[in-house]
Structures are given as structure tokens and as C-alpha cells.
Amino acid sequence: MRKFFLSIELIDSPLLAVVAAIAVAGALAVVLWPRRRVVLTLVIGVIAGAVMYVVALILNALETMQGPLPVGAAKWSALAVFGIAIGVVGICRRPWGRRIVGVVTVLASLLAGALGVNAAYGVTHTPAAVLGIQALDAADLPTTNATEGDPATLYQRWQPPADMPTQGTVSALSGSAQIPTGQFAARDASLYLPPAALVADPPALPLLVFMMGQPGSPDPTSLAKALDAYAAQNRGLAPIAVVVDQLAASTSDPACADSAMYGAVSTYINELLPQWAKTNLNVTPDNRYWTIGGFSNGGSCAAFYGAGHPDVWGNILDVSGNEYPGSEHVSETVADVYGGNATAFEAAKPSSLMAAAPAGTFDGHTAVFTWGADDTTYGPGQASNAQAAQKAGFTTLTYTVPGAGHTGQALDAGLAWGIPRLAPALGLAAPST
Numbered sequence: 001m002r003k004f005f006l007s008i009e010l011i012d013s014p015l016l017a018v019v020a021a022i023a024v025a026g027a028l029a030v031v032l033w034p035r036r037r038v039v040l041t042l043v044i045g046v047i048a049g050a051v052m053y054v055v056a057l058i059l060n061a062l063e064t065m066q067g068p069l070p071v072g073a074a075k076w077s078a079l080a081v082f083g084i085a086i087g088v089v090g091i092c093r094r095p096w097g098r099r100i101v102g103v104v105t106v107l108a109s110l111l112a113g114a115l116g117v118n119a120a121y122g123v124t125h126t127p128a129a130v131l132g133i134q135a136l137d138a139a140d141l142p143t144t145n146a147t148e149g150d151p152a153t154l155y156q157r158w159q160p161p162a163d164m165p166t167q168g169t170v171s172a173l174s175g176s177a178q179i180p181t182g183q184f185a186a187r188d189a190s191l192y193l194p195p196a197a198l199v200a201d202p203p204a205l206p207l208l209v210f211m212m213g214q215p216g217s218p219d220p221t222s223l224a225k226a227l228d229a230y231a232a233q234n235r236g237l238a239p240i241a242v243v244v245d246q247l248a249a250s251t252s253d254p255a256c257a258d259s260a261m262y263g264a265v266s267t268y269i270n271e272l273l274p275q276w277a278k279t280n281l282n283v284t285p286d287n288r289y290w291t292i293g294g295f296s297n298g299g300s301c302a303a304f305y306g307a308g309h310p311d312v313w314g315n316i317l318d319v320s321g322n323e324y325p326g327s328e329h330v331s332e333t334v335a336d337v338y339g340g341n342a343t344a345f346e347a348a349k350p351s352s353l354m355a356a357a358p359a360g361t362f363d364g365h366t367a368v369f370t371w372g373a374d375d376t377t378y379g380p381g382q383a384s385n386a387q388a389a390q391k392a393g394f395t396t397l398t399y400t401v402p403g404a405g406h407t408g409q410a411l412d413a414g415l416a417w418g419i420p421r422l423a424p425a426l427g428l429a430a431p432s433t
Helices: 003-008 015-034 039-059 071-091 096-121 126-131 150-157 223-230 265-280 297-308 329-335 342-347 350-356 381-390 406-426
Strands: 169-173 189-193 207-211 240-242 290-295 315-319 365-370 395-401
Touching: 003 126, 003 223, 015 039, 015 096, 015 126, 039 071, 039 096, 039 207, 071 096, 126 240, 169 290, 189 223, 189 329, 207 223, 207 265, 207 297, 223 240, 240 265, 265 297, 290 406, 297 315, 297 350, 297 381, 329 342, 342 350, 365 406, 381 395, 395 406
Parallel strands: 207 240, 207 290, 290 315, 315 365, 365 395
Antiparallel strands: 169 189, 189 240
16 A cells, blocks of 8 residues: 555646645635635635745745746645635634635645646656655566677667567666665665567667656656657667666765765766676676766766766766756865865866867767756756767767756656667667768
């Protein structure tokens, strides 16, 4: 039962509509039963909702939200407070039936507001992801018996068997399947296996390691959806993906680097994870076909790792990433992660690492940068990093998602655009002409 509730879909389900309908019905019952002081009750609700909306806009203008606030989030907050205020009026007035309805209205409005704000951001799909915990079944790792060959010609060689599943699987890398984390307290990673990885004689597939934003958790929902969509159009072929935790806790930000305060996150992702993957997954051992990717905070880590470890990661998929790790709290990052050494902090920026690399370092490497057209906080940094990558020798591809801010819309559209563009570099499609 616990697992069922933790796995409920919060965004792509009718849950929000149902809860909102209950809140609306409750508010109407409070206002109309009995018909006294209807105008006063509505005025109280409208004033409360308007104040909430103005407060949300002020907080957004003060940049307290770590990025632009989606318009839908402000609207849902205002509507929730409107319903709560109506419900409180009901609680304070007879008869008792109206008071009970008032309680229901308050609770439904609170829940509808929370679900609405979450849907406006569009990133966190389950209660488990909200709480930052793992609710997937433990992975049953397949035998490492991949059929190897030239990774560049996989798209030509692969013929799917008749019994290949139509969708991939997601699971938790926990228990005996857990990735060694060394000196970093990472939460259990998630694993996505595409249909081509689930057959009796699977091919060696490219590897995609992905990181979500902060606050956040290693939730594979969005990535798995995008990879399944690509695999459905590509004979079941897609990368094997591992969604890892670069935070250790939803509210912490190790800025992607090893440090005394947060632990050895870079060692975990760039050394321990690759060693584990080559031993435990049916992935090609050729690192040129490996991709490091992420969204928001995870995107900044992807650019940082791709620039700093070109021998491990052949490609970068940076979806709406920060321009550099710790960009939202520079002084804190310099002090906590770099021991007060501002020079080291500057040298660790992705653009600095790219510029300092010897000529030819990134030949054959592909970097994809996507961001929302309305993302005025992180979009400029993405454009700047794309220019730095192009100058450093990456094959650089960029995409601006129309009408999107720093939300799940930018994440989903960025993945849907970026994965097919990476496919030629991963041996999953014919080279681009």
C-alpha cells in the first residue's frame, strides 16, 4: 500500500481535476448554504486570493524561487488561497453541516493548490519524487551477454526479435544492484532498460547517465518517457540510462565537485559509476558512445563533467542547466565546496574547462544544449556554454523550446528534441548529413 501511494502519478493523471472539482463544489456549498452573506463571503475569498497572487509575483520579482515562477504556479496558489478562505468562512458559521463542508473545502483547496503548483512546474511526477525517496522495485540486472560489434553501425546491424517488448523498464539500483558510492551518500539510482536491452541476445548499447534538478531526486519518469518514445520509432533501440543522485539530499547542492563538506560526488559519478556500468550493464565499453546529461542543476553537472572528463563522456545532453555549478549561491559554493578559493571555483566552470583543454580534446564529441525561450534565468547561461563548447571543438547542437520557462515543459521538449539529435553520435541512427 505504501508503495502504491508513493507511485501515484501526480501530473499526467486526472488527480488534480478530481481534487479541484471537490474544492469547487465545497466552496459553492459554503457560499450558497444557507444563502446569507454571499457577497461578503465571495469578497473575502477574492481578496485573499488576490493577496496571494500579488505575494507570488513579488517573490518572483525578488528572485527567491531559484528561477522564474511559472504563471500557472501563481494562479494555482491564488485559487487555493481563495478556496481556503471560503472554507474558513464556512467553518466559522452555522450550521454544523456547513462547518464540515468548510473543513473539506480547506483540505481540498490545499491539496489542489499543491498539485496545481507541481503541475505548473511539471517535473515531479510522484509522491516518492516529491519526498526524495525511491519507490521503484529493485532492479534484476540482466546477464552481461551483449553482442558486441562496431558501435557506429549498430543501427544497421540490429534486427529486433519478434518477442521484443514494446516498452522499456524502470527499476531501482538498490540492494545487490546498488552502485558503489564511495565517499558520497548518494540515494539509490534508477535504471532504464530500452526494449532492445530486454531480449535474450541484446546488443551492446550506448550509455546515458542523467541527473535531475535541485530540489529533486533520481526520478526516471521524464527520461524514460522520452527514451520509450524514441525507441518506439527506432526498432526498440535507445541508450541504457542510469538516473543518478548528484545531491545526496533534495535541499543540498554539492556543486558537482568533491569536497570535505558534501563528499566525493565527482568521484562517484566519473569513476565508480563507469566502472560499475562496464561490469554490470550490457553497454558498449567504448566511452565515445557514453553521454552525461541532466536537467537544471543536473545539466550544470553534465556540462561540468563532460568538459572535465572527456575520456569518460563522449557526449553532453544539457537540458536547461545552470551556466555553472553553484551559480545560484556563488559565495556559499566558494566557501563550502572550494574552501574559499575563488580562483579554483572560476577554473571549474564548464566554459573555463573547455577553454583550457588542449586543442583536439573534444574532436568527435557532441554537446546538446536546450532551454526554454522564456527562461530568462538559465537560458542565457545555456547559450553562453553552447558557444564555449562550439569554440572548444564540440559538435554543438542547440534548441530553444518555444513558450517554455524553467519547467517540465522545457525538460520534456528538450529531451524529445535532444535524444534523436544525439542518436547518430551514439550509433543509433545514420550519421547526420
